[in-house]
Amino acid sequence: MDELLYLDTAATTPVRREVLETMWPYLTGEFGNPSSHHQLGERAAHAVQGARATIAEQLGCRPSELVFTSGGTEADNLAIKGISLGAPRGRHLVTSAIEHEAVHESADYLRRLHGFEVTVLPVDRDGLVDPAALAAALRPDTTLVSIQHANNEIGTVQPIRELAAVARDAGVPFHTDAVQSAGALEVGLASLGVDAVSIAGHKLGAPKGIGALAVRGSIVLEPLLHGGGQERGRRSGTENVAGAVGLATALALASLERSHGARLVEARDMLIDGVLARVPGAILTGSRHERLPGNASFCFPGTSGEAVLLELEGRGIVCSSGSACAAGSDDPSPVLLALGIAPEVAQTAVRFTLPAGMSRVQVSEVVDRVVEAVSAVGGLRTA
Numbered sequence: 001m002d003e004l005l006y007l008d009t010a011a012t013t014p015v016r017r018e019v020l021e022t023m024w025p026y027l028t029g030e031f032g033n034p035s036s037h038h039q040l041g042e043r044a045a046h047a048v049q050g051a052r053a054t055i056a057e058q059l060g061c062r063p064s065e066l067v068f069t070s071g072g073t074e075a076d077n078l079a080i081k082g083i084s085l086g087a088p089r090g091r092h093l094v095t096s097a098i099e100h101e102a103v104h105e106s107a108d109y110l111r112r113l114h115g116f117e118v119t120v121l122p123v124d125r126d127g128l129v130d131p132a133a134l135a136a137a138l139r140p141d142t143t144l145v146s147i148q149h150a151n152n153e154i155g156t157v158q159p160i161r162e163l164a165a166v167a168r169d170a171g172v173p174f175h176t177d178a179v180q181s182a183g184a185l186e187v188g189l190a191s192l193g194v195d196a197v198s199i200a201g202h203k204l205g206a207p208k209g210i211g212a213l214a215v216r217g218s219i220v221l222e223p224l225l226h227g228g229g230q231e232r233g234r235r236s237g238t239e240n241v242a243g244a245v246g247l248a249t250a251l252a253l254a255s256l257e258r259s260h261g262a263r264l265v266e267a268r269d270m271l272i273d274g275v276l277a278r279v280p281g282a283i284l285t286g287s288r289h290e291r292l293p294g295n296a297s298f299c300f301p302g303t304s305g306e307a308v309l310l311e312l313e314g315r316g317i318v319c320s321s322g323s324a325c326a327a328g329s330d331d332p333s334p335v336l337l338a339l340g341i342a343p344e345v346a347q348t349a350v351r352f353t354l355p356a357g358m359s360r361v362q363v364s365e366v367v368d369r370v371v372e373a374v375s376a377v378g379g380l381r382t383a
Contacts, residue, residue, distance in 0.1 A: 010295065012208065015207050067215065076179075078235065083220075092117045095120055095146045119137045152179070156291055164176075182199040206250035223236065254356075263360065294355070303348050305348040309321060332344075
């Protein structure tokens with residue numbers, strides 16, 4: 001087999017060496033509980049405070065407005081349930097048809113157990129939400145809008161500033177799930193014009209099990225977890241000191257590397273152009289231009305998506321058919337169905353998500369290798 005080529009960074013990323021090095025002291029000698037009132041505990045608390053300040057700077061919020069969580073799913077749950085139950089204007093939520101399961105399931109929980117009504121906005125063929133549709137959906141009793149910044153399957157980046165402005169004009173808080181975009185795009189509260197942002201460490205080169213929610217101080221947040229009152233009472237439980245330090249390092253590194261994002265965009269566009277040129281009938285899913293720098297996702301009508309993935313893995317190329325959170329399901333992706341793609345075509349989806357930091361030579365080599373491999377799907381077509 002050829003050398004392994006990992007093109008599934010939307011699912012998870014390897015932990016960066018720099019991140020591991022900053023975490024190591026807090027996994028070994030500096031193991032104190034940050035709530036303990038002795039030197040070991042105080043040093044751990046100082047580390048958490050430093051990490052909080054670093055992440056807050058990147059997310060455009062005050063350190064007091066940042067809540068550490070166990071990951072993106074908990075951050076989304078805390079935002080949607082916490083804001084909706086904290087000081088609701090009413091019992092109406094607005095979200096989109098292509099949100100992550102953490103958003104959909106949180107909204108459904110509020111519907112089932114707390115009597116909320118949920119409006120699910122449609123998307124167009126590119127996966128974009130129309131701001132006019134959001135404006136029409138808002139009501140006097142709308143208590144929250146939650147629309148993701150970028151989709152994990154098709155890479156489409158929403159016009160969040162425009163959407164958030166619509167909600168702000170109506171006095172409705174706006175949350176965005178920025179788990180997929182935080183490593184590649186600006187995701188600060190001010191830069192996006194939103195009231196709450198969710199991120200996850202393992203999409204950025206930090207470990208699994210750490211995430212954060214930035215939420216404006218004016219927003220009342222009902223906690224999901226009750227206990228010792230950590231995180232200013234918004235998320236009880238002993239803080240993950242090493243995880244917080246690692247997340248801060250990963251986010252700071254990602255911010256520095258965004259200045260080199262043009263190369264990743266170039267690689268994405270080369271890959272899209274190459275696949276569409278070499279594979280008859282291939283369909284690009286998501287927006288051609290309003291998409292994440294490293295995301296290239298396709299459907300290959302007339303093939304078996306699973307067969308395509310096996311063919312690629314046999315050539316040492318690791319990618320996916322879509323969301324890792326839906327692994328094991330035989331059903332077509334709800335995201336692709338929301339774009340108007342037929343179920344049988346949606347089941348042929350393949351997603352490539354490229355790593356950041358590639359040189360020009362690496363970009364050329366990776367694109368050539370993937371396009372050559374994908375062109376073999378012509379031999380996998382079903383009758």
